[in-house]
Amino acid sequence: MPSLFELTKEQFVEHLVDEPRFRVDQIWHGVWGELDDVQSITTIPKILRARLSEQFPSSLRVVEDVQSDHGTTRKWVFALHDGSTIETVLMGYRDRVTVCVSSQAGCAMGCTFCATGQAGFTRQLSVGEILEQVIFAARAARPRRLTNVVFMGMGEPLANYPVTVGAVRRLHEYLGLSARHLTVSTVGVAPAIERLAREGLAITLALSLHAANDETRNELIPLNRRYPLSRLREACEVWNSTTSRRLSLEWALIDGVNDTDKAVEELADFAYPLHAHVNLIPLNPTPGFLVRGSSSHRVNEFRDALVRAGVNVTVRNTRGRSIDAACGQLANVTNAKRRSLPVRSI
Numbered sequence: 178m179p180s181l182f183e184l185t186k187e188q189f190v191e192h193l194v195d196e197p198r199f200r201v202d203q204i205w206h207g208v209w210g211e212l213d214d215v216q217s218i219t220t221i222p223k224i225l226r227a228r229l230s231e232q233f234p235s236s237l238r239v240v241e242d243v244q245s246d247h248g249t250t251r252k253w254v255f256a257l258h259d260g261s262t263i264e265t266v267l268m269g270y271r272d273r274v275t276v277c278v279s280s281q282a283g284c285a286m287g288c289t290f291c292a293t294g295q296a297g298f299t300r301q302l303s304v305g306e307i308l309e310q311v312i313f314a315a316r317a318a319r320p321r322r323l324t325n326v327v328f329m330g331m332g333e334p335l336a337n338y339p340v341t342v343g344a345v346r347r348l349h350e351y352l353g354l355s356a357r358h359l360t361v362s363t364v365g366v367a368p369a370i371e372r373l374a375r376e377g378l379a380i381t382l383a384l385s386l387h388a389a390n391d392e393t394r395n396e397l398i399p400l401n402r403r404y405p406l407s408r409l410r411e412a413c414e415v416w417n418s419t420t421s422r423r424l425s426l427e428w429a430l431i432d433g434v435n436d437t438d439k440a441v442e443e444l445a446d447f448a449y450p451l452h453a454h455v456n457l458i459p460l461n462p463t464p465g466f467l468v469r470g471s472s473s474h475r476v477n478e479f480r481d482a483l484v485r486a487g488v489n490v491t492v493r494n495t496r497g498r499s500i501d502a503a504c505g506q507l508a509n510v511t512n513a514k515r516r517s518l519p520v521r522s523i
């Protein structure tokens with residue numbers, strides 16, 4: 178049985194065709210506006226609550242719930258109806274509350290620095306499974322209001338394209354989140370970037386670049402062999418010319434691999450003409466990956482060199498490292514534990 182979050186409003190209205198319209202609106206407002214589960218919407222008859230709860234069970238079962246950063250970062254491992262597991266991370270900052278959602282159970286992209294990639298692909302998530310992660314986190318964040326959703330958890334969102342776009346639209350329409358506060362990340366599915374640019378969504382696109390020469394990028398992100406940097410640059414140009422949103426480039430700094438002076442030049446050559454904003458992320462430890470993140474001293478030097486080259490740059494504050502919830506670590510405690518991970522190095 179699907180969860181209620183699989184349904185569009187029109188489908189929900191159709192499902193409750195025997196109920197008065199005001200009743201349907203009450204429930205819809207309770208679920209999306211007040212973040213209530215159906216059982217707590219006391220303005221509707223008990224019998225209807227019971228019926229809806231039975232018809233639309235939750236699609237997420239909490240397997241693990243861990244916290245770090247003095248309780249401001251929280252990670253859940255959820256089991257889905259078929260036993261697949263996914264992970265969701267909630268991060269509270271001074272000025273915003275962000276949830277990082279998974280778009281696939283596992284991932285087929287095989288990026289060498291990423292625990293999810295090392296553990297392999299299980300299946301695509303549905304729109305409802307993505308939306309329910311957001312709702313779950315928004316409820317947990319109360320009394321603070323969830324402000325941002327980033328599609329940076331397990332999976333490559335643009336490899337689950339219609340579902341990702343469907344979820345983005347509904348987060349905007351039903352949950353009232355500003356499109357500017359919705360970020361879709363990709364490791365570079367070039368045709369999907371161009372398609373996304375034409376959707377008319379004012380969202381943020383975060384391209385996980387990590388290397389700006391094909392040789393290194395091929396090693397880090399196997400998809401680069403299919404869509405090399407020249408093709409990716411074309412897709413970014415389409416993004417820039419079609420949307421009003423500035424492109425973000427993600428760069429996980431790996432000691433001796435992509436934190437060299439040459440890497441600064443290559444990154445600046447890629448980012449500057451695209452007017453892109455660069456987010457530097459000190460690499461998080463991942464089992465099976467025999468390199469380490471750059472030192473904080475080198476991170477600062479790298480940032481300063483980019484600034485001198487005229488590139489907009491921020492060093493991202495890494496959250497959740499101690500609970501394997503930081504970038505590239507998801508699946509450490511679930512899928513990865515159950516497999517013997519290949520040891521890969523670059």
Ligand code: SF4
Pocket residue numbers: 284285286287288291292293294295330331332333364505
């Ligand atoms: S970095 Fe993203 S795309 Fe690459 S393997 Fe990990 S989850 Fe998949």
